[in-house]
Amino acid sequence: MPDQCTVFAQVGPMLRKRSTVDVVSFASVTPSLLMILSLTAAAGAFSGCSKAPMSAMSKTGNAPAAFAPAQSPGEVAPLIRSDYKKGELTALCKVAIDSSRARLDALANLAAEAQNFDTTLLAFETATADLSDAVTPLTFMGYVSPNADTNSEGSDCEQSVNQFMVDINTRKDIYDVLKDQKPRNDSEKRLISELLKGFEANGLKLSADKLAQMKNLKTQLASLESQFSTNLNNDASRVEFSANELVGLPADYLGGLKKSTDGSKLIVTTRESDSGVFLNNATLSETRRKWLAAYYDRQGQANTLLLEKAIGLRQQIAQVMGYSNWADYRIKGRMATDGATALKFLNSLKDKLASRDRDDIAKLLKFKQELDPAATKVEAWDINYLSYQLKKRDFSLDEEKIREYFPADVVIAGMFDVYSQLLGVHYTEVQNAAVWSPDVKLYKIEDNKDGKLIGYFYTDFIPRQAKYGHAAAFPLIAGRAVAGPVGAYSQPVASIVANLTPPSNGKPSLLSHDDVVTIFHEFGHIMHQTLTKAPYASISGSAVAQDFVEAPSQMLENWPWDAEILNKLSGHYLNHGKKLPKELLDKLIAARDFNQGYYYSRQLMLATLDMTYHTASGPVDSAVVYNILYKEMIGVDPIPGTHFSASFGHLMGGYDAGYYGYLWSEVYAADMFTKFSAAGLLSPEVGGEYRRIILESGNSRDAIDLLRDFLGREPNSDAFLKKLHL
Numbered sequence: 001m002p003d004q005c006t007v008f009a010q011v012g013p014m015l016r017k018r019s020t021v022d023v024v025s026f027a028s029v030t031p032s033l034l035m036i037l038s039l040t041a042a043a044g045a046f047s048g049c050s051k052a053p054m055s056a057m058s059k060t061g062n063a064p065a066a067f068a069p070a071q072s073p074g075e076v077a078p079l080i081r082s083d084y085k086k087g088e089l090t091a092l093c094k095v096a097i098d099s100s101r102a103r104l105d106a107l108a109n110l111a112a113e114a115q116n117f118d119t120t121l122l123a124f125e126t127a128t129a130d131l132s133d134a135v136t137p138l139t140f141m142g143y144v145s146p147n148a149d150t151n152s153e154g155s156d157c158e159q160s161v162n163q164f165m166v167d168i169n170t171r172k173d174i175y176d177v178l179k180d181q182k183p184r185n186d187s188e189k190r191l192i193s194e195l196l197k198g199f200e201a202n203g204l205k206l207s208a209d210k211l212a213q214m215k216n217l218k219t220q221l222a223s224l225e226s227q228f229s230t231n232l233n234n235d236a237s238r239v240e241f242s243a244n245e246l247v248g249l250p251a252d253y254l255g256g257l258k259k260s261t262d263g264s265k266l267i268v269t270t271r272e273s274d275s276g277v278f279l280n281n282a283t284l285s286e287t288r289r290k291w292l293a294a295y296y297d298r299q300g301q302a303n304t305l306l307l308e309k310a311i312g313l314r315q316q317i318a319q320v321m322g323y324s325n326w327a328d329y330r331i332k333g334r335m336a337t338d339g340a341t342a343l344k345f346l347n348s349l350k351d352k353l354a355s356r357d358r359d360d361i362a363k364l365l366k367f368k369q370e371l372d373p374a375a376t377k378v379e380a381w382d383i384n385y386l387s388y389q390l391k392k393r394d395f396s397l398d399e400e401k402i403r404e405y406f407p408a409d410v411v412i413a414g415m416f417d418v419y420s421q422l423l424g425v426h427y428t429e430v431q432n433a434a435v436w437s438p439d440v441k442l443y444k445i446e447d448n449k450d451g452k453l454i455g456y457f458y459t460d461f462i463p464r465q466a467k468y469g470h471a472a473a474f475p476l477i478a479g480r481a482v483a484g485p486v487g488a489y490s491q492p493v494a495s496i497v498a499n500l501t502p503p504s505n506g507k508p509s510l511l512s513h514d515d516v517v518t519i520f521h522e523f524g525h526i527m528h529q530t531l532t533k534a535p536y537a538s539i540s541g542s543a544v545a546q547d548f549v550e551a552p553s554q555m556l557e558n559w560p561w562d563a564e565i566l567n568k569l570s571g572h573y574l575n576h577g578k579k580l581p582k583e584l585l586d587k588l589i590a591a592r593d594f595n596q597g598y599y600y601s602r603q604l605m606l607a608t609l610d611m612t613y614h615t616a617s618g619p620v621d622s623a624v625v626y627n628i629l630y631k632e633m634i635g636v637d638p639i640p641g642t643h644f645s646a647s648f649g650h651l652m653g654g655y656d657a658g659y660y661g662y663l664w665s666e667v668y669a670a671d672m673f674t675k676f677s678a679a680g681l682l683s684p685e686v687g688g689e690y691r692r693i694i695l696e697s698g699n700s701r702d703a704i705d706l707l708r709d710f711l712g713r714e715p716n717s718d719a720f721l722k723k724l725h726l
C-alpha cells in the first residue's frame with residue numbers, strides 16, 4: 001500500500017497535524033486510497049478555528065527571514081532556508097508572531113473614521129498572509145530537516161503558531177472591525193465572506209456568555225482529541241506467538257521479531273506497519289484472529305471513553321452554535337452543505353455497493369473452501385489473507401518484476417512530461433539550489449506560451465531519519481497578488497514529500513506501481529498549489545472545501561493506469577528504452593478491479609459510522625454502532641469484544657463528520673475525468689481548461705460552480721457509479 005497522502009494547508013490553527021492512523025489502508029488489499037489527513041482551508045469550521053487566512057495586495061514585507069523572494073525574474077536566491085543556527089529558527093518564529101500580533105492589535109484599535117475595506121479586511125488578510133509566508137517555511141522544517149535542533153524548533157514553532165492563530169480567530173475585537181465592511185468587487189466579496197465564515201464558525205456571532213461557554217467546550221474537546229492520539233502513539237499492545245503459530249510469514253519478517261523473556265515465544269506488535277505483512281501471510285486462521293482482535297482493541301477502554309465523551313461535547317457545541325447536530329455544524333460551507341445531504345449521499349450507494357461486496361465475499365469464501373473444504377463462512381480476520389492470496393494466484397502479479405520498470409528518475413521525468421503537455425507549463429531544475437538534504441531538488445515552473453515564471457516546487461523523495469513518514473504536498477509560500485506593477489503576483493512555492501525505496505545493491509530507487517500512483521496524485525496537489533491565480537492567499541491554491549480538495553488528485557490517479565501513459569512512465573532500470581511489457585501491463589490493469597466491492601463497502605461503512613456518531617443527539621455506544629454497521633454493510637461478523645473506533649484516528653484527528661469526503665470527492669473526480677477520457681489523456685485543450693477553471697481559481701468561487709464551468713453541465717455521479725460497476 002502506498003502511504004496516505006496529505007495535503008497540508010498553510011499555517012493555521014490545527015493545521016499540519018502530525019498524521020493520524022490510516023485505518024483505511026490497513027485492511028485494504030486493493031489499490032490505494034490516497035488520503036488527505038489535514039485540514040485544508042475552507043474547512044472554516046475546523047475544530048474551533050478558522051484557517052489562517054493569507055494575504056492581500058502586499059509585499060512579503062515583514063517576512064524575509066525564512067523566505068528569500070526571487071532576486072530578479074528567472075533566478076532565485078535560496079527560496080526556503082534550512083541552514084539555521086541553534087536557536088535561530090525559534091527567534092525568527094517569535095519575531096514573525098510578535099510582528100503579526102502588533103499589526104493585528106493596531107487594526108483592532110483603529111479609530112472608527114479610519115476604518116474601510118483596505119485598512120481592515122485587506123490589512124487583516126495581508127498581515128496573516130505575511131505571517132504564513134514567514135512561518136510556514138519554518139514549521140516545514142519540523143517535517144523534513146535532518147538537523148535535530150532545526151527539526152524540533154520547527155515543530156515547536158508550529159505549536160506556537162497554531163496557538164497564536166486560535167487566539168486570533170477567536171478575537172471579538174478583530175471580528176467587530178471586519179464584519180461590516182463593504183466589498184467593492186467580486187473578489188473582495190468572496191474574501192470577506194470566507195473570512196467571516198471562519199470567525200463565525202468559532203462562535204463570534206454568539207453572545208458573550210455563550211461564546212465563553214463554547215470556548216470552554218472546545219478546550220475540553222481539544223484535550224480529549226490530543227489524549228486520544230497520544231494514547232495511540234504510545235500504544236504498546238503486542239501478541240506473543242510460538243514459532244509454529246507463525247507459519248506462512250516471510251523469513252526476514254520473522255527474523256526481525258523480538259523474543260519473549262523466557263525465549264519461548266515471538267513478539268508481534270500491533271503497530272500499523274505490522275498489519276499488512278501479518279494479515280496477508282499468516283497461514284493459520286487462529287493466529288490471524290488473535291492478532292486482529294488485539295489490533296482492533298488498541299486502547300479499547302481508554303479511547304472509547306474519550307471518543308464517546310468527545311461525541312457528547314460535540315453535540316453540546318453544535319447546540320450552542322445553533323445547529324441540530326455536529327455534522328451540520330462541521331459541514332456548513334463545504335460542498336455537501338449539511339449532515340443530511342452527506343448521509344443521503346452515503347445511503348444512495350448502500351444497496352448498490354452491498355451487492356458488489358457480497359460478490360467479493362462469496363469469491364473469498366469459494367477460495368477459502370478450496371483451502372479448507374469444511375469452511376462455511378468468511379471471518380473478519382480472513383479477508384486480508386484470502387484477498388491477498390487469491391489476487392496472487394489469479395493475477396500472478398510479480399511486484400518486484402514490475403518495480404524494475406519504474407526507476408524513480410524515469411517515472412519522475414515521464415510524469416513531468418505528462419503534466420507539462422497537459423497543463424501547458426514546463427519544469428526546470430534550479431541548479432545549486434540551497435536545500436535541506438542533498439537529494440532534495442528545486443524546480444521552477446514556467447508557462448509554455450510566454451515563458452513566464454509561475455512558481456517553484458521542491459521534490460523530497462528519499463526516506464531519512466526524522467522525516468515525515470508519508471506522502472504529502474506542502475504549500476510553503478502562497479500565491480497572491482502583491483503591490484507593484486499591475487498584475488504583480490507572489491510566486492507560490494510548494495514541496496512534494498514522499499518516501500520512495502532508496503537506491504540499494506547497485507539498483508536505483510525502484511517504484512512499485514502504487515508508488516507511481518501516489519506521486520502522480522501528490523503532484524496533482526502541487527499543481528493546484530502552484531498554478532493558482534487567486535488574488536488572496538486565503539483563497540488561493542488548494543485552500544478549497546475539505547470535501548473537494550482531493551478531487552483533482554483523485555482524478556489524476558487515472559493517468560498511471562493508461563497504457564500510453566504507462567509507456568511514458570516506464571523504462572527498465574538497465575535499459576530505459578525497454579518499456580513495461582504488455583503482458584505485465586495487462587495483468588496490472590486486470591487486477592485493478594479486484595475486490596473493489598469490498599473495498600468501497602468498507603469505505604462506505606467507515607463514512608456511515610462517522611456520520612452516525614455525529615448526527616446522533618444523545619449518548620452513543622460506539623462499539624454497538626460499529627458492530628451493527630459492519631455486519632450489515634460488509635456481511636461478515638465483527639470480532640466480539642473489540643473496540644474498532646478506539647483506534648479510528650480520523651474521528652479524533654480532524655476528520656470527524658468528514659470521512660464521507662473521500663467518497664464524495666471521488667464522484668467529482670470521476671466526472672471531471674470523463675472530459676479527459678473523451679478528448680485524450682494528453683489533450684492540451686481540456687488540460688488548459690482544467691488549469692484555468694479548476695487550478696487557477698483555487699477557492700475564488702464555490703467548487704460546484706467551478707465544476708459546472710469545467711464540465712459545461714451539472715455534475716453527476718454517473719461516471720463514479722460506472723467506475724464501480726454499479
Ligand SMILES: [Zn+2]
Pocket residue numbers: 005006007034035036521522525550553
Ligand atoms: Zn491527496
